[in-house]
Amino acid sequence: MIRPDKVEQIQLLRAQHPRWGNRRIAQELGLARNTVRDYLRGKEALVQSRPARRALDEATVALAVALLDGAAEGNGVVVRRLLAARGIDVALRTLERALQPYRQRARAAKSATVRFETLPGEQLQIDFGQRMVSIGGAPTRVFFFVAVLGFSRRIFVRASLSSRQEEWRAGLAGAFAHFGGLPRAVLIDNDGALVVGRDRETDTARIHPGFAAFCKDWGVAVRVCHPYRPRTKGKTESGVKYVKRNGIAGQDFASFAALTAWLPQWMALADGRIHGTTHERPHERFERAEKAALQPLPSIPPAHEPRVLKRTVAGDCCVDVETIRYTVPHRLVREHVEVVVGLEHIRVLHRGVEVARHRRSFTRHQIVRDPEHLRGLLRVDPPQPRPSGPGPLQTLGRSLDAYADAIGGAP
Incomplete structure (x- = not known):
């Protein structure tokens, strides 16, 4: 044929x-x-005929859509199995064809967003980004906390070596101080350091108790964007990209301190540009409408809650924190200690007593030493080198004359 x-x-x-x-x-x-x-010889060409596609009735399609949104959780195979349990036998391809228009509408609705502008002082969006940065000639992974005021688009950036919850809290406290006031709410994403899970029945996020308490102490509410919808936090998403592509790209820093010193300069430049959405300079928009709308800072800022780590002192008299090693007294080798990681200092406790304190370093793989910790462990006077050639002949216990007398005198 x-x-x-x-x-x-x-x-x-x-x-x-x-x-x-x-x-x-x-x-x-x-x-x-x-x-x-x-x-x-006259044989006619045969035309292949296909059986007409079976179309599901409206009631079956409506039931399939309800199952797809409900118990099947979006799985067409499960929908077919649930229909079969109700006595409705349908081929999988027929079912998928019937569900295709609905799936397309659902995808379009999920992708579509409406630009949402917040009132002055209403919202601060925060997020973390990371990038390899040349520090001291070596590529270093640096994490950037980014906070953007929803109305004015003023930006705050803080660099760190991780994105643990303590860095979120430190970044947020720094943003409050930088802007000189508090927003009414902070919008976060579903980062594991901030959100511990989601309640399926109420579709609400369960915020980490430590972060929730921190925001409560500052007097700001916490809002969580919906999972897999980063565009609902688009201002800070754009801010993270702007930091990585404009503020850090092509930069080489002599040290982490040099990077930290550069960020305020760059923030001033970013706040002075014409913003692509508002068509205003962020700092002018802030001064005009948002500065007065912020809540005042507390007279005494809430205390920073440091991170406490359990460590065993290594044979080189050091404990490791984020790839950086800090010395402790050599008598504590192999002992268990607690390391208290603050914003500026590292404290080491042994049985509740502070045994070491260092200024916190941000240079990976560095060793931070206190000479007092090694006193008594090293020799004060280094050993003298041995002479390379033979030394002078040492005087024997007896002289040669004594041996001559023993054999009867000299010949």
Whole structure:
């Protein structure tokens, strides 16, 4: 069985080339010689007919959509199984064709967003981004806390070596101080350091108790954007990209301190540009409408809650914190200690007593030493090198004259 157009080609070649035999026509068209012979003798081309597609009635489609949104959780195979349990037998492909328009509408609704502008002082959006940065000639992974005021688009950036919850809290406290006031709410994403889970029944996020208490102490509410909808937090998403592509790209820093010193300069530049959405300079928009709308800072800022780590002192008299090693007194080698990580200092406690304190470093793989911790462990006077050649002949216990007397005098 061949298609009608092939039959027409066979007949056309015979009409154009009467002297061509069946073999030649078959070679030209890539067919068998017997096939050419049969169709030249008058065999008609067979048209393949397909059975009509089965269409589901409206009631079945409505039930399938309800199951897809409910118990099946979006899985078409599960929908088919649930329909079969109700006595409705339908092929999977038929079911998928029926559900396809609904799936397309659902995807479009999920992707569509409406730009939402917040009132002055209403919201601060925060997020973390990371990028490899050249520090001291070595590529270093640096995490950037980014906070953007929803109305004015003023930006705050803080660099760190991790994105643990303590860095979120430190960044947020720094943003409050930088802007000189408090927003009414902070919008966060579903980062594991901030959100511990989600209640499926109420579709609400369960905020980490430590972060919730921190925000309560500052007097700001916490709002969580919906999972897999980062565009609901688009201002800070754009801010993170702007920091990585504009503030850090192409920069080399002599030290982490140099990077930290550069960020305020860059923030001033960012706040002075014409913003692409508001068509205003963020700092002018802030001064005009948002500064007065912020809540005042507390007279005494809430205390920072440091992170406490359990460590065992290594043989080199050091404990490790974020790849950075800090010395402790050598007598504590192999002892268990607590390391209290603050914003500026590292404290080491042994049985509740502070045994070491260092200024916190942000240079990865560095060793921070206190010479007092190693006192008594190293030799004060280094050993003297031995002479390379033979020394002078040492005086023997007896002189040679004594041996001469013993054998009867000199010869």
